[in-house]
Amino acid sequence: xxxxxxxxxxxxxxxxxxxxxxxxxxxQMPKPVVVARVTEKEINTGQxxxxxxxxxxxxxxxxxxxxxxxxFEVNQGVRVKKGQTLARIRTETLMIEQAAAxxxxxxxxxxxxxxxxxxxxxxxxxxAANLQGAESAYRNTQSKLxxxxxxxxxxxxxxxxxxxxxxxxxxxxxxxxxxxxxxERIKNGARKETIAQANARVELQRQRVNLIADRIKKYQIVxxxxxxxxxxxxxxxxxIKQGDPVVELIQMSEVEIQAPVTAEVAVNxxxxxxxxxxxxxxxxxxxxxxxxxxxxxxxxRSRTYPVHIKLKNRIVDDSPLLLAGMLARVDFPAGKxxxxxxxxxxxxxxxxxxxxxxxxxxxGDTGKVRRIIVELGVALDDRxxxxxxxxxxxxxxxxxxxxxxxxxxxxxxxxxxxxxxKSTRE
Numbered sequence: 001x002x003x004x005x006x007x008x009x010x011x012x013x014x015x016x017x018x019x020x021x022x023x024x025x026x027x028q029m030p031k032p033v034v035v036a037r038v039t040e041k042e043i044n045t046g047q048x049x050x051x052x053x054x055x056x057x058x059x060x061x062x063x064x065x066x067x068x069x070x071x072f073e074v075n076q077g078v079r080v081k082k083g084q085t086l087a088r089i090r091t092e093t094l095m096i097e098q099a100a101a102x103x104x105x106x107x108x109x110x111x112x113x114x115x116x117x118x119x120x121x122x123x124x125x126x127x128a129a130n131l132q133g134a135e136s137a138y139r140n141t142q143s144k145l146x147x148x149x150x151x152x153x154x155x156x157x158x159x160x161x162x163x164x165x166x167x168x169x170x171x172x173x174x175x176x177x178x179x180x181x182x183x184e185r186i187k188n189g190a191r192k193e194t195i196a197q198a199n200a201r202v203e204l205q206r207q208r209v210n211l212i213a214d215r216i217k218k219y220q221i222v223x224x225x226x227x228x229x230x231x232x233x234x235x236x237x238x239x240i241k242q243g244d245p246v247v248e249l250i251q252m253s254e255v256e257i258q259a260p261v262t263a264e265v266a267v268n269x270x271x272x273x274x275x276x277x278x279x280x281x282x283x284x285x286x287x288x289x290x291x292x293x294x295x296x297x298x299x300x301r302s303r304t305y306p307v308h309i310k311l312k313n314r315i316v317d318d319s320p321l322l323l324a325g326m327l328a329r330v331d332f333p334a335g336k337x338x339x340x341x342x343x344x345x346x347x348x349x350x351x352x353x354x355x356x357x358x359x360x361x362x363x364g365d366t367g368k369v370r371r372i373i374v375e376l377g378v379a380l381d382d383r384x385x386x387x388x389x390x391x392x393x394x395x396x397x398x399x400x401x402x403x404x405x406x407x408x409x410x411x412x413x414x415x416x417x418x419x420x421x422k423s424t425r426e
Contacts, residue, residue: 020141030411042339046331046378051259055250064218089219095124107206127183134179141172228249252320262306265334276379278329342383347396
């Protein structure tokens with residue numbers, strides 16, 4: 001009988017050894033989770049009221065000027081950013097006015113610069129030469145006048161010639177004085193008053209340019225805030241007048257829910273109270289809002305008081321999760337007082353209309369999870385009141401519960417407190 005070759009014996013031994021080795025498949029490794037403890041507190045149970053979603057802002061954007069629409073750059077339903085151009089009105093005439101005003105501004109600035117820099121050397125030299133010529137001409141007329149005066153004293157000339165010489169001398173004196181003044185003016189440069197006047201002309205023209213630029217801006221209609229276009233009132237090529245509407249814009253990054261409540265509920269509501277809000281169209285979303293104000297006057301004949309609740313919205317693929325006009329179910333803390341379990345919002349797993357939590361059972365940092373079906377009550381800060389088979393200090397999964405199934409093995413990596421649970425996923 002032949003024995004097994006050596007390599008075969010080694011292979012058999014390896015297989016036998018591996019059959020007893022505690023191998024852990026990766027898919028069966030305990031999943032890491034973050035947990036929080038179930039708490040309990042006596043609070044008012046919820047009273048459900050139906051409300052309506054309204055945009056936080058709604059504005060009809062109009063034209064500030066008369067003109068013809070050159071371009072209309074948005075469509076109904078599109079999302080726009082603050083400062084984005086919605087429409088442009090023709091500005092060709094204004095652009096010509098602006099160019100002319102800028103040219104006049106350049107002229108005024110150059111004149112001011114000329115005054116500030118003073119006269120050039122060649123200008124001063126020219127004025128000095130003119131002064132010398134005027135002085136020479138004056139001396140010449142004075143010399144001629146003295147000779148004629150001597151002749152006149154000896155009756156050697158006529159009275160007419162003497163008068164002409166005196167007039168020529170006086171004219172030469174006046175010309176010399178004028179030339180002296182011009183020389184001094186050129187040498188000393190412009191007066192402070194002249195420079196101040198030139199400065200004023202520059203500033204006046206600059207404001208005229210700014211005024212035209214401001215007018216041109218009014219011919220470009222822009223969005224005053226982020227939002228969505230809901231209505232178009234004009235189109236390219238249309239003539240619009242000052243004050244005519246162009247588009248209607250709503251802001252949806254936050255929404256306001258208006259819910260009518262009775263007086264018994266209204267007197268117990270306070271600004272800043274957190275309330276739970278549900279929407280039939282999005283059952284897999286758990287949302288909470290904050291009471292912004294309670295209007296202290298009844299709405300018409302209904303004998304109800306409008307409550308305004310502010311709620312953050314989410315924009316997905318340029319479309320808001322919550323739409324204006326949607327119906328909302330608001331649970332106000334206005335029912336009878338009852339002691340019920342409270343769990344963090346992040347502990348809730350939403351599946352259609354079914355709500356559940358995963359509770360960790362076991363010892364130490366590892367264990368298995370079991371699913372507990374719950375009914376939701378009112379919100380209390382970062383926690384939600386629930387009805388179900390939960391006990392105080394039960395550990396519920398707040399991070400890592402999205403893909404859990406019953407009896408999944410888990411490993412607790414951290415336990416968070418109530419205040420932490422609110423921002424664990426943020």
